[in-house]
Amino acid sequence: MRLLAIWIINALAxxxxxxxxxxxxxxxxxxxxVVALVLGLINAVLRPLLILLTLPVTLLTLxxxxxxxxxxxxxxxxxxxDGFNVGGFWPALLGSIAYSLISWALSALLFPQGKR
Structure with a gap:
């Protein structure tokens, strides 16, 4: 149930x-x-591999x-x-940051980390 809610939150973001x-x-x-699903798959499969391969550059740039x-x-x-258009590198950079912040804020509103 929580996974479905996170998927919808990411789509809303x-x-x-x-x-x-x-x-x-x-x-x-x-x-x-569809984009939320694709981004989730990309982040689960490709992102760890790319971070590992670019570790020296990542460390160099802090x-x-x-x-x-x-x-x-x-x-x-x-x-x-199809139907999801990104206008270049800088919009992708700003879009990825904004997407992370919006989905984080919506998740924090719906799933507070207080006492259980």
Whole structure:
């Protein structure tokens, strides 16, 4: 149940994204659901491998290179899914940061980490 809620939260965050970063476009809620799934799969499979392969650069930049990896993976999702358009590297960078912040805020509202 929680996994389904997180998936919907991520889709809602993607729908809010064009209001924050106009160069990122999402066609519909169905597209947002597909993109949330694709981003989840990309982050589960490719991201750890890329972080491991680029570890020297990441250490040299004190972790800031992870933002570049996130932007490139966000742009990859834009290339894989029809109806989800990312206007380039900088919109992908801003979009990935905004997507993370929006989905984090929505998750924190729905699933507070207080006492259980």
């Amino acid at each position: 993607l729908l809010a994204l064009p209001y924050v970063v106009p160069s990122v476009q999402v066609a519909s809620f169905g597209t947002a659901l 972790g800031l290179f992870i933002f570049v990896i996130n932007a490139l993976l966000f742009q990859l999702a834009g290339n894989l899914v």
